[in-house]
Amino acid sequence: MTGSALAVTVPADLAQISPADERAADPAWDDAVAAIIRAGWRMDQRGWVPATAGNLSVRLADGRIAVTRSGGHKGFLTPDGVIEVTADGRPVVPGQRPSAETFLHCQIYEHFPDAGAVLHGHSVASTVLSMIATDSAIHLEDYEVLKVFEGQTTHKTRLAVPIFANDQNIPRLSRSVALYLDEMKAGYVIRGHGVYVWGPDMDTALARLEGLEFLLSCEAERRRLVSTTASRDVT
Numbered sequence: 397m398t399g400s401a402l403a404v405t406v407p408a409d410l411a412q413i414s415p416a417d418e419r420a421a422d423p424a425w426d427d428a429v430a431a432i433i434r435a436g437w438r439m440d441q442r443g444w445v446p447a448t449a450g451n452l453s454v455r456l457a458d459g460r461i462a463v464t465r466s467g468g469h470k471g472f473l474t475p476d477g478v479i480e481v482t483a484d485g486r487p488v489v490p491g492q493r494p495s496a497e498t499f500l501h502c503q504i505y506e507h508f509p510d511a512g513a514v515l516h517g518h519s520v521a522s523t524v525l526s527m528i529a530t531d532s533a534i535h536l537e538d539y540e541v542l543k544v545f546e547g548q549t550t551h552k553t554r555l556a557v558p559i560f561a562n563d564q565n566i567p568r569l570s571r572s573v574a575l576y577l578d579e580m581k582a583g584y585v586i587r588g589h590g591v592y593v594w595g596p597d598m599d600t601a602l603a604r605l606e607g608l609e610f611l612l613s614c615e616a617e618r619r620r621l622v623s624t625t626a627s628r629d630v631t
């Protein structure tokens with residue numbers, strides 16, 4: 397008997413799928429994952445996600461939410477580092493561990509129906525400025541880059557970035573944030589922790605994050621120079 401009597405003919409298109417890849421083709425999911433991986437890499441390049449800090453998510457057109465797994469380095473994400481959660485932040489696959497801050501992402505998606513991506517980073521500027529701020533917001537004024545935010549058409553504006561007390565209890569933190577979400581034009585900052593920004597898609601969210609980080613760095617440097625000049629003038 398020749399071997400051909402037992403041979404099974406595998407259709408060419410099925411032969412392309414390795415036995416390990418049992419997931420059905422899902423281009424929309426793959427695009428969301430690719431956007432998250434690329435943004436994580438970009439944020440790492442800019443120094444905004446040190447160690448395992450930060451988290452990123454995308455809401456797909458069909459409402460599914462893709463978010464980074466907890467505890468991984470966001471500059472070296474792989475598709476395995478992105479998982480699906482429900483609208484209230486529970487993992488769709490039981491046992492998977494989404495970002496510890498997933499609920500803050502879900503809160504933004506629930507509040508802003510057109511939000512399609514949320515980014516959270518831990519930059520030096522957002523961390524330090526929020527720690528030295530005596531007010532409940534960081535006020536950004538007269539900067540041209542303010543126009544990166546929706547509805548801002550001139551530098552002649554004063555934009556408040558609210559600061560919330562850090563809290564390891566994320567549902568409690570989200571209740572403080574909820575009171576101000578309607579007024580937020582540029583995102584918000586958690587004291588000594590980092591920044592939250594969102595947009596209709598990942599590219600817009602990234603542009604807003606880049607704009608806000610630039611402004612926070614300018615503001616930190618401006619305040620440093622003002623205080624150095626003031627103390628020098630006294631002596």
Ligand SMILES: CSCCC(=O)C(=O)COP(=O)(O)O
Nearest residue numbers: 448449450451466467495496
């Ligand atoms: C080492 S940073 C502490 C946790 C944190 O603030 C963060 O953004 C990352 O948490 P995740 O669970 O999303 O990895």
Ligand SMILES: [Zn+2]
Nearest residue numbers: 449450516590
């Ligand atoms: Zn964080």
